[in-house]
Amino acid sequence: MEFNHVPILLNECIENLKIHPNGIYVDGTLGGAGHGVAICKNLTIQGHFIGIDQDENAIKAAQKRLMGFPPKISVIRDNFRNIKSILEKLKIEHIDGMFLDLGVSSHQLDEPLRGFSYQNDAPLDMRMDNRKTFTAKDIVNHYSKQELTKIIKTYGEEKWAARISQFIVEYRKNKEINTTGELVDIIKKAIPAKARRNGPHPAKRTFQAIRIEVNNELDILKDSIEDIVDCLNPEGRICIISFHSLEDRIVKKTFQKLENPCECPPEFPQCVCNKKPKIKIITKRPIIPTELELKNNPRARSAKLRVAQKIGSK
Template sequence: MPQDDDEARPTSERHVPVLRERCVALLGGGVEAARAAGRAPVVVDATLGMGGHSEAVLERFEDVTLVGIDRDEQALALAGARLAPFGDRARLVHAVYDEIPDVLEDLGLDGADGILMDLGVSSLQLDERERGFAYSYDAPLDMRMDVSRGQTAADVVNTYSAEDLTRIIRAWGEEKFAGRIARAIVEAREAEPFATTGRLVEVIRGVVPAAAARTGGHPAKRTFQALRIEVNEELDVLERAVPAAVDALRLGGRIVVMSYHSLEDRIVKGALQERSRSSAPPGFPVELEEHKPELKVLTKGTEVPTAEEIDENPRAASARLRAAERIRVRSQR
């Protein structure tokens, strides 16, 4: 299939990493802690994408081993080409990011000094039309981040009940017209099963009031988000991934997470706050070592891109960054 102009551009030009300099600076604290402890620094890019953040880390820190994880084999291939000049300092793995501890163990590494998660759908997935993530052009209704397995968005819209569709569109898309969208989908599929994004967009347009579309953005935006989250089990994975990442951090290591909607940020905030509080029972006279916090939160609330960064990369506009440092490692019993 011929590539459009965007798909033909080099990966480094197609992908502008969100909050790149800030992410690298935060991860750098973990790298310095590793050096001070006399160990070789390891940084995990848990959502590799097209490798922009990983490239910046490898360029900035010449002694870092970078472990890149992605469930998308196409992203791994593109990032592999981009990171090839760094040789065996870049070790790329086809996996989901809640598998960080297993990936490190398989590579013979006993932990990480920095872990980056850039959540949500990647630039690659949005730009590759045949993946079906975007509502702005017609494409097969797929939305899988790993096209080698799992149900597609077409499977969801063609088989889920109206009640289940309403539930996921309301919960994952935060869409107030979830019920009428779900009923319209079920009615339309009785005439013909859904196969493309374009037809789904038409059905959604037909039931979302024009006034709501004018103030709330594209009428299909929230439904597409909900379907993508459902197909890829994104929030379930995230709920497992943040605690697993913290467990994989060495002392002084740092976790940096960028989220793009409130559902993601709520999970990240809760996971980091839980591990940054004392676990001592209320009224306990002495805080024992095992009750002390494991994390120190490094960001006050969330950090956001500058206006200049958003001008350069409009997709960064909704990014929210949180970071924390491992200050205590549980004793092994």
């Protein structure tokens, strides 16, 4: 299947990256290179674009789409959490900007065998990096009821988490759960009919929670933002698009901590901890898609873009 992914908030991302034509820019979630192509169009032959993705299909598609653009291009199969070691291998000390588009791509959702979608019956997988061995099947069949309830409630913000977990545990006593279709049926039976009449697909939140757990998405995000800021040149920018309230909260709180790191008690007349701000938050409120973009790409509906700039001058 061709790797199709419509870049979300594209113009807003390019505008906020403030691209210097000869600079070094990183897309940590390269995907099909929709944002990457736009970044490369703003770079000269002296510039350098680095694209990172852990998905094998994304890497192959991006390499084709980025051919022929002016800057030096490095496409790397890895996770953006390893940004410091990636740059070290490339012998790069600092970059001028980095972009992240969090969550699952349209291609991953639309490729049935990946098991990301509750709309198709497929093996329970949900790995963004198929080199890993841990899958959604392991979670559904081996996590305790308490563990399942915790991740479905926390990562999926699912009201019926405990009931869904109970139905999963009861079902697997007699038969291993192997497919997305089986899991969807279990979830539908667990959620009362009245509660299923309105709102999103009844399996949406549970699938989201399991995907986040399989790929360790939130912990990776928490660990990565400060590392990315450390890698930026003064005035370099970090742009992050999130699609989930927990992701957005992590980005927001981490940005706030980096902008105001002082840990002194409020009653202190002046700061004595000597922790200095690392960034300036550019977007006091997140940038969201326009009505026109939502009309053309409904999957953009929950997208939020937050931007910060490294403090200092060149």
